[in-house]
Amino acid sequence: MKLFAILSLFVFFGLVAAWSKEDYEIFGLQNDVATNEGANVTFYDLLEIRPNANQEQITKAYRKKSRTIHPDKVKRAFIANYAKDKSKAKTNKGVNVNKGVNVNKGPSxxxxxxxxxxxDARSARLNLVANVLRGPNRERYDHFLKNGFPLWKGTGYYYSRFRPGLGSVLLGLFLVFGGGAHYAALILGWKRQREFVDRYIRQARRAAWGDETGVRGIPGIDSIAAPPPTAPESDDAGAVAVNRRQKRMMDKENKKDKKDKKGGARVSAASGTSTPTEQTASTGERKRVVAENGKTLIVDSIGNVFLEELNEAGERQEFLLDIDQIERPTLRETMVCKLPAWCFKKTVGRVLGTSTEEVDSDEAEEPLVEEAETTATSNSRSRKRGKRSQRS
Known part of the structure; x- marks a missing residue:
């Protein structure tokens, strides 16, 4: 039943979209007029009237035009003008017509x-045009005259559609796949990443406290007390003046801390996991669990989940797991924005030069200066020691 309804719908649209018999007559007559009278000649041009002419003006123009192109009148005018046309042709060629006997032959x-x-053909064409403009098909003709006439293409009349070239096709594919499809893939990956972290946090809480809400379990069972804060060690080297490299590193660390605080201050309205984001350090009792993929996780008493990893120096570091810290992808991350920026950087950016290259060169020169200063200081100290030993 459903298939029959779909087929009936297609047949209905086919019947509606098909041209009528009157339309085919108008198309054929228009092609005939364009072929014999001129490419841009319309029915109104043939009658020498305006498109907004009324029926009386159309009838008057038709009678005047029909008397001009009537076959009998055309025959007499053709025979009468034939000799004049021949004599004009001879005069243009430079032949003396008055020399000798001149015999004008009539047309064959x-x-x-x-x-x-x-x-006869022009008269019949004029009659058909007048019938269209004086009949009910004039409105249909005006419609095609305004919107364009379809062209004959072997099996019927069809409109000429836009055919994009290779450049348009490639540009369209780039916008569709590099923009829409790439953005959809980024959104899908972002959602899957959030689901993975959310499932990760729930499983860690369930394994640690037996509940996904993050309520701590029985204290003292396989728990790790939070290490007390260590007092800062006094170092005699603290009084040494900070060199340029250390100062630059300290400034970078301060900037990173400010960015982390701004990113951690964003809290989701409804995360579904009660994941805290304001506190980045573990509080209260903690419990270490092992995830399915072998990663070590630490869950504190309020439900915060931390990922424990070893850095290059062998020190243990803890990273807070929070689905709200996973940033949503934007259109700037798609190929539509990245590819033009990359091309600009590789072409025009190299010619104009960027400030980042200058900063990198300055940073590369600073260690050399510091090494030279350190070497000079050590050399001066060794010289002073040598002088003291000589005095003694």
Whole structure:
């Protein structure tokens, strides 16, 4: 039943979209007028009237035009003008017409028949045009005149559609796949990443406290007390003046801390896991669990989940797991924005030069200066020691 309804719908649209018999007559007559009278000649141009002419003006123009192209009148005019046309042609060629006996021959019967045949065709064409403009098909003709006439293409009349070139096709594919499809893939990956971290946090809480809400379990069972804060060690080297490299590193660390505080201050309205984001350090009792993939996780008493990893120096570091810290991808991360930026950087950016290259060169020169200063200081100290030993 459903298939029958779909087929009936297609048939209905096919019947609606098909041209009528009157439309085919208008198309054929328009092609005939364009072929014999001119490419841009319309029915109104043939009658020498305006498109907004009324029926009385159309009838008057038709009668005037029909008297001009009537076959009998065309035949007489053709025979009368034939001799004049011949004499004009000879004069243009430089032949003296008055020299000797001049005998003007009339047109042959074949030429007369051709002229009459052409007049009959023009008269019949004029009658059809007048019938269209004076009948109910004038509105249909005005519609096609305004929106364009379809062209004959072997099996019927069809409109000429836009055919994009290779450049347009490639540009369209780049916008569709590099923009829409790439953005959809980024959103899908972002959602899957959030689901993975959310499931990770729930499993860690369930394994640690037996509940996904993060309520701590029985204290003292496989728990790790939070290490007390260590007092800062006094170092005699603290009084040494900070060199340029250390100062630059301290400034970078301060900037990173400010960015981390701004990123951690964003809290989701409804995360579904009660994941705290304001506190980044573990509080209260903690419990270490092992995830399915072998990663070590630490869950504190309020439900914070931390990922424990070893850095290059062999020190243990803890990273807070929070789905709200996973940033949503934007359109700037798609190929539509990244590829033009990359091309600009590789072409125009190299010519104009960027400030980052200058900063990198300055940073590369600073260690050399510091090494030279250190070497000079050590050399001066060794010289002073040598002088003291000589005095002693």
């Amino acid at each position: 019967q074949r030429e007369i028949d051709a002229a009459v045949k052409d007049a």
